[in-house]
Amino acid sequence: MIIYILVILVFLTGIKLYGNKNNPKLGIGFYIFECIILTCIAGFRSPLMGNDAQAYAVYFYDLPTFNELSWETFIVGLGGRQQPLWLLFNAFCKSIANEYIVYQLLHAIIVNVCIFIFAYNFPRYKFQFVLLFALFRFWYFEFEIQREILAISIFLLSYKFLFSKKYLIYFLFCFISFLFHSSAIFTFFIPAIVIIGEKLLSNKHRIVIVILVVALAIALPGNVSGIINFIAGQNELIAKQAELYTEIKSVTNGAIIGLLDAFVYLILLFLRERNRVKNSFLDSIILFFVISSIISFKVIGFYRFNNYLYLFYLIALVETIMAIPKTSSNKFIIFFVILFMAIERVYDYSQLWGDQHTPMINYYVPYISIF
DSSP, X not given: OHHHHHHHHHHHHHHHHHTTOOOTTTTHHXXXXXXXXXXXXXXXXXXXXXXXXXXXXXXXXXSOOTTTOOHHHHHHOGGGTOOHHHHHXXXXXXXXXXXXXXXXXXXXXXXXXXXXXXXXXXXXXXXXXXXXXXXXXXXXIIIXXXXXXXXHHHHHTXXXXXHTTOHHHHHHHHHHHHTTOGGGGXXXXXXXXXXXXXXXXXXXXXXXXXXXXXXXXXXXXXXXXXXXXXXXXXXXXXXXXXHHHHHOGGGHHHHHHHHHHHHHHHHHHHHHHHTTOOOHHHHHHHHHHHXXXXXTTTSTTGGGGGGGTHHHHHHHHHHHHHHSOOOHHHHHHHHHHHHHHHHHHHHHHHSEXXXXXXXXXXXXXXXXXXX
């Protein structure tokens, strides 16, 4: 626990020294130092830390090397779930040494460098963002969803091209992400989400959309896997992944929390509108969070798409905190949002998880290194 406390103190120091500075080069050395800290924590942790992480540690040795990687395996994937670049990445790690620590360290470097490059696009907020990421998503992103976070990391590098509407380059990044994890097919629809969201800038329109989505979620049948497979069409890989996510019973809690999340996201939208914090791109992302959180109550697994946009939400949250007037009501609302996020994490980490049926927090605390 001590190491986590020290990390938080370092990140708070970064905010104190360099937070809310619009010069991207100011504090760059300290920023890189923070990236190295998170990389080392993730890269040199024991394979016993994390629930799904333990499965990755075992499964790594079953994945093919370059010599064992056939063309059929590369194209189809193992069992139809392993994407080509995921197989190539593991084969590359094995070409260095057939040791899980090699994979784990390279994985940590790629993920953290991409996340810190993404946050660097928002110079005033990057130090605050890193703190929120460490508190609310670090363990989940870097320990539990190791395949998906590679796809997310590549997608984050496309932000500038999405924002500047250079869609050809953006879709190239989306395709690379898809070759790591099939859920990245969602990223191809994000430009449409942003465009539609920018057209619905008034609270009146947003309320109508939310009401329609709630009605749709209520009207959906309990078992929607057939509907999703129909939408997926003949793409067996996408249909299989969708069916997997819709049949996982353990994510029901996540769906219920998603409804509560939707309420918080609406509050954040209201706060930004009331204080004239204008960023149509980020507002579109938050609006989608509201919609997807509601849909996930019925379409179990739909919440996974939020993983691709959650870091944008953290940026929007930091932007709101920094930009709004520090009135009593604004302070209370921000306190409520942060408090809810903390309670949500505490609830999540208290749930029994894995074959050992132990509270999830026990997979992360205390910190255990390979040394």
